[in-house]
Amino acid sequence: MDQIADFNEQDRDVIYRVIEARRDIRHFLPNQSVPKVVLERILHAAHNAPSVGLMQPWRFIRISDRDLRSKLRAEAEKERLKTADRLGARKEQFLKLKIEGIQDCAELLAMVIAPDDGTIVGRNTMPQEMAISSCACAIQNMWLAARVENIGLGWVSFYDQQKVAKLLKCPDNAYPLAILCLGPVLEFPPAPLMSITGWRDQKSFESVYYQNSYGEEPTKPVDC
Amino acid sequence: MDQIADFNEQDRDVIYRVIEARRDIRHFLPNQSVPKVVLERILHAAHNAPSVGLMQPWRFIRISDRDLRSKLRAEAEKERLKTADRLGARKEQFLKLKIEGIQDCAELLAMVIAPDDGTIVGRNTMPQEMAISSCACAIQNMWLAARVENIGLGWVSFYDQQKVAKLLKCPDNAYPLAILCLGPVLEFPPAPLMSITGWRDQKSFESVYYQNSYGEEPTKPVDC
Numbered sequence: 001m002d003q004i005a006d007f008n009e010q011d012r013d014v015i016y017r018v019i020e021a022r023r024d025i026r027h028f029l030p031n032q033s034v035p036k037v038v039l040e041r042i043l044h045a046a047h048n049a050p051s052v053g054l055m056q057p058w059r060f061i062r063i064s065d066r067d068l069r070s071k072l073r074a075e076a077e078k079e080r081l082k083t084a085d086r087l088g089a090r091k092e093q094f095l096k097l098k099i100e101g102i103q104d105c106a107e108l109l110a111m112v113i114a115p116d117d118g119t120i121v122g123r124n125t126m127p128q129e130m131a132i133s134s135c136a137c138a139i140q141n142m143w144l145a146a147r148v149e150n151i152g153l154g155w156v157s158f159y160d161q162q163k164v165a166k167l168l169k170c171p172d173n174a175y176p177l178a179i180l181c182l183g184p185v186l187e188f189p190p191a192p193l194m195s196i197t198g199w200r201d202q203k204s205f206e207s208v209y210y211q212n213s214y215g216e217e218p219t220k221p222v223d224c
Numbered sequence: 225m226d227q228i229a230d231f232n233e234q235d236r237d238v239i240y241r242v243i244e245a246r247r248d249i250r251h252f253l254p255n256q257s258v259p260k261v262v263l264e265r266i267l268h269a270a271h272n273a274p275s276v277g278l279m280q281p282w283r284f285i286r287i288s289d290r291d292l293r294s295k296l297r298a299e300a301e302k303e304r305l306k307t308a309d310r311l312g313a314r315k316e317q318f319l320k321l322k323i324e325g326i327q328d329c330a331e332l333l334a335m336v337i338a339p340d341d342g343t344i345v346g347r348n349t350m351p352q353e354m355a356i357s358s359c360a361c362a363i364q365n366m367w368l369a370a371r372v373e374n375i376g377l378g379w380v381s382f383y384d385q386q387k388v389a390k391l392l393k394c395p396d397n398a399y400p401l402a403i404l405c406l407g408p409v410l411e412f413p414p415a416p417l418m419s420i421t422g423w424r425d426q427k428s429f430e431s432v433y434y435q436n437s438y439g440e441e442p443t444k445p446v447d448c
Contacts (some may be wrong), residue, residue, distance in 0.1 A: 003411060007242065007372045014238040015372040018231065019269050019365055045243050047429045050367065052381055053448070054418035056427045061434045068436060083348045094345065114432075117444055121318065121423075122381045124307045129401065130381050132353050136360035141243055143274065143361075144368070148231045148239040157276055157346045157354050169437035177353065187227060194278035199345075203280045205271045208338075210285045212292055213393035220341055224277070
């Protein structure tokens with residue numbers, strides 16, 4: 001087989017369909033499970049992500065302890081209310097949105113950025129940014145893997161990192177980047193929930209694509 | 225069609241094969257081009273990435289100006305030499321590695337993080353991290369899209385951001401996260417170049433996977 005041309009038109013179609021069908025999920029079916037083999041495929045997809053200087057800064061913590069899950073949910077809930085308080089006129093609308101599925105998802109995971117291992121190559125000018133980027137690429141792999149397994153993934157990003165780091169017994173300078181909710185869902189919405197619920201419009205591709213220099217900024221979204 | 229179970233075993237196989245076959249590419253075939261329709265498919269895949277609060281902070285700049293390309297390459301080269309100077313005993317080994325393909329790649333792009341639009345939802349505690357993560361997810365989509373199109377993508381992360389921002393005429397507080405080299409390649413290496421060249425070993429998945437709390441850190445890699 002030609003190693004360069006080893007993907008064909010059908011493969012291409014699959015990748016683009018999965019990329020388009022992927023959603024950030026907050027509504028999970030309760031009392032479900034994810035087969036161990038499926039969870040492992042998804043996590044191996046994450047571990048196959050690129051990383052700057054091959055630093056592989058991602059650490060995965062699977063949370064099977066129900067009490068720990070409740071404590072993590074409480075942290076997210078505190079931040080949800082704090083977020084609401086910052087939203088002024090849109091506070092009530094925001095509080096009606098479901099924004100996380102920590103309680104109901106079949107599998108709960110945390111992705112923690114390891115303490116800096118001193119990797120120099122590729123990180124001379126943006127050390128922290130490159131650790132975060134590597135972890136985010138790994139999560140995007142998980143998202144696509146979950147979608148093709150027909151299960152949902154949601155990235156929860158609102159919590160106090162120090163409190164979550166303590167709950168997960170992280171070493172100094174480790175940094176919880178994501179609480180990840182994974183599991184069977186009732187549906188995959190046809191568009192991002194933020195857009196479907198009228199919270200914010202999506203930008204057109206044309207408005208973010210420039211030639212040779214930074215162009216005109218797309219219209220600023222409403223404050224939210 | 226059942227909207228939940230709309231991907232099957234064959235689709236799953238494609239996703240995992242592409243994730244495994246994706247590489248960070250630095251060796252491009254010179255004097256090639258990427259058909260406009262292919263470039264657009266890859267960029268639309270990026271634009272279909274998730275983003276926190278639907279902020280879509282990514283801005284793509286296509287660089288067709290050869291003079292601008294040379295200037296960007298010069299910035300990367302300066303940082304390559306600075307990186308080498310920090311590597312002590314491994315300096316000479318590092319200088320032999322090819323670490324970017326800015327000059328030869330068919331298409332050169334920059335991904336710039338837009339000035340903060342004030343998005344609150346999902347960014348109450350990690351505003352900068354979530355902008356970076358959203359952009360990195362978009363780049364991972366590009367990487368997989370490029371791979372399934374049988375062309376290579378390399379993320380160059382070593383340059384002075386302020387100088388690159390100036391070359392790209394970015395507004396204040398816009399932040400160039402990546403210079404992206406895209407185009408036909410001679411080969412896709414079977415493993416990360418950093419590992420093939422003996423620069424650094426990959427970590428096992430088992431060493432980065434914990435249960436309920438942060439576990440034992442994998443062995444620290446050699447200093448590089």
